[in-house]
Amino acid sequence: MGGATSTISGSGGSSVSGIAGSNISGGSGSISITSSVNRFGAARVSAESAPVANATVANASGANLRAYYSTKEMQLFEIVGAKNAFKPDSPELPYLNLPANGIVSFNPGEGLFATVLVEDTSTPSVCVGTIAENFQVRPGSSVIITASRKIVQQKSDQDNEWVDEDGNNHKTA
Numbered sequence: 001m002g003g004a005t006s007t008i009s010g011s012g013g014s015s016v017s018g019i020a021g022s023n024i025s026g027g028s029g030s031i032s033i034t035s036s037v038n039r040f041g042a043a044r045v046s047a048e049s050a051p052v053a054n055a056t057v058a059n060a061s062g063a064n065l066r067a068y069y070s071t072k073e074m075q076l077f078e079i080v081g082a083k084n085a086f087k088p089d090s091p092e093l094p095y096l097n098l099p100a101n102g103i104v105s106f107n108p109g110e111g112l113f114a115t116v117l118v119e120d121t122s123t124p125s126v127c128v129g130t131i132a133e134n135f136q137v138r139p140g141s142s143v144i145i146t147a148s149r150k151i152v153q154q155k156s157d158q159d160n161e162w163v164d165e166d167g168n169n170h171k172t173a
Contacts, residue, residue, distance in 0.1 A: 060170040
C-alpha cells in the first residue's frame with residue numbers, strides 16, 4: 001500500500017507530519033493534505049524536507065479521530081459544544097486529524113496531554129465518542145489506537161508502527 005508524507009509547521013514552532021494510506025489524495029480521512037488541516041499559518045513541506053518526528057500515533061480504530069493536545073489538562077466543554085459539535089479551532093487547543101488506518105508523526109516536545117475524540121462519519125464536525133481524556137503523551141512515546149478503541153504502546157524496537165509491546169500487529173487490511 002503506497003503512502004505519502006506531509007509536514008505542517010505551526011506558528012508555535014511545533015511541527016506535525018502525517019502518513020496516510022490509499023485515500024491520501026483528498027476528501028475526509030486524509031491527513032495534513034486537505035486545506036481544512038492547514039490552519040494558523042501552517043504550510044506544507046515536501047516529504048524530502050520533512051523533519052524526523054520522535055513519536056507516532058497509528059489509528060487502527062476504523063474511525064476518523066481528532067486528538068486535541070495541550071501542555072495542560074483540558075476539559076471536554078472546551079472542545080465540544082452544543083449538540084456535540086466540535087468547537088472552532090483555536091491556537092490554545094489545536095488538534096491533529098487521525099484518519100482511519102492512518103499514521104501521524106508528531107513531536108510532543110517535553111510532553112503533552114491529548115484528548116482523543118471520534119468524528120461522526122457523515123458529519124465530521126460532530127463528536128460521537130471519546131477514546132481518551134487527558135492521555136499523557138511523554139517525549140518519544142508512540143502509541144496505537146486499537147480496533148477496540150484502546151490506547152496501547154508501540155513496540156519501541158520495531159520498524160512497524162502497527163506492532164504493540166506484546167507483538168500484536170493492529171494493521172487492518
